[in-house]
Amino acid sequence: MAEAKPATVRQPRFRSAVTETRPARYMLMAIAFLFLGIFLVLPLVVVFIEAFQKGTGAFVDALIDPDAMAAIRLTLLVAAISVPANLVFGITAAWAIAKFEFKGKAFLITLIDLPFSVSPVISGLVYVLLFGAGSLLGPWLKAHGVEILFAVPGIVLATVFVTFPFVARELIPLMQEQGTGDEEAAISLGASGWQTFWFVTLPNIKWGLLYGVLLCNARAMGEFGAVSVVSGHIRGLTNTMPLHVEILYNEYNAVGAFAVASLLAGLALVTLVLKTLLEIRYGAEIAATRGH
Amino acid sequence: MEVRVAHVRKEFDRFTALRDVSLDIRSGELIALLGPSGSGKTTLLRLIAGLERPTKGAIFFGDEDASLKTVQERNVGFVFQHYALFRHMTVAENIGFGLKVRRHNRPPDAEIRRRASELLDLVQLTGLEKRYPAQLSGGQRQRVALARALAIEPRVLLLDEPFGALDAQVRRELRRWLREIHDKTGHTTVFVTHDQEEALELADRVVVMSQGRIEQVGTADDVYDTPNSPFVFSFIGESSMLPVKVEKGEVWIADRAIGIAAPDTPDGEAVLYFRPHDIELLEGSGGCIAGTVAASRRVAGTRHVELEVGGDRQRVELEIPTSHPASEKTRIAFRPKKWKLFPAAG
Ligand SMILES: Nc1ncnc2c1ncn2[C@@H]1O[C@H](COP(=O)(O)OP(=O)(O)O)[C@@H](O)[C@H]1O
Ligand SMILES: [Mg+2]
Numbered sequence: 062m063a064e065a066k067p068a069t070v071r072q073p074r075f076r077s078a079v080t081e082t083r084p085a086r087y088m089l090m091a092i093a094f095l096f097l098g099i100f101l102v103l104p105l106v107v108v109f110i111e112a113f114q115k116g117t118g119a120f121v122d123a124l125i126d127p128d129a130m131a132a133i134r135l136t137l138l139v140a141a142i143s144v145p146a147n148l149v150f151g152i153t154a155a156w157a158i159a160k161f162e163f164k165g166k167a168f169l170i171t172l173i174d175l176p177f178s179v180s181p182v183i184s185g186l187v188y189v190l191l192f193g194a195g196s197l198l199g200p201w202l203k204a205h206g207v208e209i210l211f212a213v214p215g216i217v218l219a220t221v222f223v224t225f226p227f228v229a230r231e232l233i234p235l236m237q238e239q240g241t242g243d244e245e246a247a248i249s250l251g252a253s254g255w256q257t258f259w260f261v262t263l264p265n266i267k268w269g270l271l272y273g274v275l276l277c278n279a280r281a282m283g284e285f286g287a288v289s290v291v292s293g294h295i296r297g298l299t300n301t302m303p304l305h306v307e308i309l310y311n312e313y314n315a316v317g318a319f320a321v322a323s324l325l326a327g328l329a330l331v332t333l334v335l336k337t338l339l340e341i342r343y344g345a346e347i348a349a350t351r352g353h
Numbered sequence: 354m355e356v357r358v359a360h361v362r363k364e365f366d367r368f369t370a371l372r373d374v375s376l377d378i379r380s381g382e383l384i385a386l387l388g389p390s391g392s393g394k395t396t397l398l399r400l401i402a403g404l405e406r407p408t409k410g411a412i413f414f415g416d417e418d419a420s421l422k423t424v425q426e427r428n429v430g431f432v433f434q435h436y437a438l439f440r441h442m443t444v445a446e447n448i449g450f451g452l453k454v455r456r457h458n459r460p461p462d463a464e465i466r467r468r469a470s471e472l473l474d475l476v477q478l479t480g481l482e483k484r485y486p487a488q489l490s491g492g493q494r495q496r497v498a499l500a501r502a503l504a505i506e507p508r509v510l511l512l513d514e515p516f517g518a519l520d521a522q523v524r525r526e527l528r529r530w531l532r533e534i535h536d537k538t539g540h541t542t543v544f545v546t547h548d549q550e551e552a553l554e555l556a557d558r559v560v561v562m563s564q565g566r567i568e569q570v571g572t573a574d575d576v577y578d579t580p581n582s583p584f585v586f587s588f589i590g591e592s593s594m595l596p597v598k599v600e601k602g603e604v605w606i607a608d609r610a611i612g613i614a615a616p617d618t619p620d621g622e623a624v625l626y627f628r629p630h631d632i633e634l635l636e637g638s639g640g641c642i643a644g645t646v647a648a649s650r651r652v653a654g655t656r657h658v659e660l661e662v663g664g665d666r667q668r669v670e671l672e673i674p675t676s677h678p679a680s681e682k683t684r685i686a687f688r689p690k691k692w693k694l695f696p697a698a699g
Contacts, residue, residue: 246433
């Protein structure tokens with residue numbers, strides 16, 4: 062009886078109690094794919110089709126147009142300032158929340174979430190109220206030669222405001238889960254505060270951090286509402302890519318609008334691919350960070 | 354290095370975790386902090402390390418007041434309950450970490466590597482330099498954590514429940530192994546445990562703690578043979594107790610003298626403590642404790658019986674030979690060979 066005989070009796074098919082029947086499963090999957098197809102993939106495809114409607118030449122022309130170039134440069138500049146700013150802010154806030162006990166902690170967490178719950182237009186309006194002509198600060202700053210509203214600083218401020226939860230939100234649960242054990246071990250071994258951060262804390266959070274930065278960057282480049290309120294829509298000066306797309310579209314310049322839009326869509330796709338790769342490779346490490 | 358804990362009190366917000374704790378730790382000894390969960394063992398260990406600040410009192414390393422020093426300056430080796438190994442570093446990098454971050458006389462990299470493999474030999478993990486913590490078993494991780502703490506040539510070695518997360522077999526092995534390492538390196542070592550077997554077997558002296566206080570400090574023999582409080586008596590080893598009355602230098606249960614003299618105990622209510630196995634069974638009814646068997650269990654080589662004693666049917670547990678024909682309702686008379694009387698609480 063060393064070898065197993067080929068099964069002659071048909072095994073009864075196992076049916077898991079929680080699994081739907083086969084047709085039901087296919088139904089659900091079909092609906093999910095159909096929905097995604099209509100609402101996400103189709104528009105994305107349309108963006109690229111429209112962008113190349115009049116050929117590659119028109120597409121390239123639309124992009125090297127000086128106003129378009131200025132919008133791209135401004136968008137990159139805004140992201141280059143607001144992403145690092147929120148990186149530092151995010152780490153600091155997450156560190157404070159996860160590793161220390163203090164009064165007002167719950168309030169701070171709520172505050173960090175504020176940009177998620179407030180309409181971006183309102184976020185922009187706040188800055189208009191703070192720095193506008195009718196405010197206290199605005200005229201004073203203007204008198205000292207500082208332009209905030211309808212200038213690059215205003216756009217940066219609005220973008221920072223809108224994107225600041227991303228990094229902090231990724232890191233808080235991750236750091237809370239990791240606790241302070243590793244840091245205590247490091248200082249007991251003689252490491253200074255800075256060495257502990259650099260050699261122990263940062264490596265522990267790096268994937269979550271990268272993930273947060275990725276999302277933060279995508280939003281910083283794509284933000285429309287808040288930026289629209291504070292920018293003033295000055296062509297070649299205060300137009301970011303999303304604003305430029307809107308202007309071109311309103312001027313019935315479909316190829317131009319969709320060419321610039323295709324860059325933003327491309328950014329979204331790259332972000333998505335990187336995010337998926339991160340999840341595949343470091344899924345376990347960022348699993349704790351599912352907050353939103 | 355001698356460590357002296359002097360009248361230390363530690364409060365967390367409103368909660369007092371340690372109340373007026375004093376302890377002298379001798380140079381080179383292996384001492385155990387033993388107590389139930391929540392008794393303040395970890396807190397005391399963290400205070401010695403400098404990871405917490407005392408609310409009151411001071412801690413001395415030799416003659417110098419350690420309270421004035423930071424964790425880094427104290428140079429203690431701390432082994433955490435859950436290892437706290439750096440997961441993104443190899444075993445060798447973990448062990449070398451304390452040397453790598455030194456600002457003064459940091460050894461060259463080659464020297465750090467050499468020291469790391471030396472220590473790996475010491476903890477019997479030769480050749481595992483390149484592994485990551487995730488690729489090690491619990492017992493191996495604990496050894497790496499110890500090697501990492503030893504690498505900085507600590508003045509004191511502190512271990513928080515070092516074997517708490519391991520299974521019984523590995524625990525016993527590591528226990529013997531820790532003793533060997535201690536004898537080889539001679540570090541002053543304090544370890545925390547809630548396992549009395551571990552404390553009694555391993556330590557030179559045992560510090561029994563309860564509710565933020567030190568109850569007794571002594572050798573394994575001291576705390577087992579001459580416990581100085583009801584808590585220590587019942588916490589260390591098996592114990593049985595009976596409420597009694599002391600009158601005219603004799604111990605009474607209800608209106609019967611039980612044949613135990615208590616010349617030094619003041620008259621009044623008291624509690625009699627004894628070891629359930631340390632008794633003699635008697636015939637007759639005078640000068641002994643008598644009761645009827647309420648329950649009987651065979652446990653390995655002995656029989657545990659629960660006896661109902663006196664008018665108010667106080668239950669008391671005894672260990673008797675398996676050959677004894679005890680069954681329910683049997684009457685048994687006995688007298689403890691050794692006992693201790695403590696005044697009744699309250
Ligand atoms: N950081 C802290 N904040 C508040 N209470 C604490 C803190 N650390 C310990 N405690 C409390 O102090 C008591 C003693 O804790 P601990 O020293 O960890 O006990 P043990 O190690 O003996 O189990 C416990 O009741 C615990 O809840
Ligand atoms: Mg503890």
